[in-house]
Amino acid sequence: MRWLVYLFREAWTNLRTNRTTTVVAIVTTAFTLTCVGIFVLSYVNLRHAANWLQEDIKVIVYLDDRLPLEAIQELEDTLKADRMVGGLFYISKDQALGEFRAQFPSDSHLLEGLGENPLPASFVVTPAPNYRSLNSVNRWAERVTIMPGVAKVDYNQEWIDALAELIRYIELAAISVGVILSMAGITIIGNTIRLALFARREEVEILRLIGATRTFIRIPYVIEGAVLGVCGSALSLSILKLGFELFRRQIGSVGRFNEIESLVTFLPISGCAAFVGIGMVLGIAGSMVSLRRFGETRG
């Protein structure tokens, strides 16, 4: 086991000997990963918001004004029997008018001039939990729209579509920025390892001549890359958490964003672990790139 202790001690010596380079590499990697993290956090929160909206999705099935009561009952039975329907309740024309007046008291006079109540009766449908995705709701709405007695089906489609599109763009941006900045992270850590290799080239040479395998020579540098990646990503995570808490406190202080404050969320523990894991993988990749180049010149 002494050889294992030796390998870890060598990695630690590398990190300590090149202290300035090590700190610069960790800080630069942290800021690089923070940029990636901002996109990841935005993506996570938008997805969270989309899920919340989907949970809360209500589909309003407006009925024909001339629909007799028996037909309304028949339609209600049909909808209730549908497996995609989680629950529904009926809003009559009078209830709709009452609600309108309650919600918009200053605009209620607008309906006075029309004489007859223009608001249609409707069913407010909550989709069953397994059918709340946009695609499912779309398909279901298309099916219901052509049912006899149904005038229109409405469910804030434009808003949900726009959000879905925004999420797609953020996802794409997160992936693109992630890939580009990951390359930058690999290069930063790779250069640090290259400096360490250069500083210890004589030692590498001696190890080669006394029969050390490539793996034995490389392990301390791979450990060093992994440590740099983990430290960089952990620091980045701390910066993100700090920024996130400041942001949440800021929006919490503005009364009208109270509800949003409770909705925004940081990465879950598994997400944080994955973030640090990605940092470690980037660090190892950086080391491997430098070691490969070093190996090409050293045989």
Add this chain to the structure above:
Amino acid sequence: MIQLIHVSKSYDRRVVLSDLTLEIGKGEFVLLMGPSGAGKSTLLRMLIGEERPDQGQIFVQGKNVGQLRQSEVPYLRRKIGTVFQEFHLLPKKSVFENVALPLLVQRSSVAEIRRKVMEALRAVDVEHKKDQSPASLSTGEQQRVCIARAIVNGPVVLLADEPTGNLDPERTAEIIELFKLVNARGTTVVVATHDPHVMTLVNRRVMMLIQGVLIPEVQGGDA
């Protein structure tokens, strides 16, 4: 033990070794003499797989070194101890740690490392300096540590490239005596040097290399 068959090597059309054929038996002590640039170091580097011949074949303990895969070379080097003129000791490690390196790369146990390193240090008479930094030692002592590192894992061959180049005549004689002791234990020893004084210290086989060509063998003589 070592066999070279029609070995040639050039760098940028400059011939360094020309059609070299030689054989060194198990347990032999051979001096490889020649002026600087004669090809001695190249020959030693080829024996440890650091260089490949352009032509010919090199065998060490029956293995064709020129045809070894890169991944097999470290295992060949573990059977060969190497001593350099510049010592190549790691300044930030103690004498003990420097000598322990060949055992560490072979993943030897702690007990084995302790036992073999102390044996090697005792053999070259620097046991009392085990905790010191190589920089605090004299050049003669540094070369002794280098020899201890070369013999610590009981190599079958010991190659020394200008091992006395940085030493005065008295230290040179001491180092040559150490090589003789190592040889007396059955290790094949090849010492490359340009110093004619070394030849007077060794009554063994001498191979003269001039401009990459091997001159008919002569015999050294103990002073």
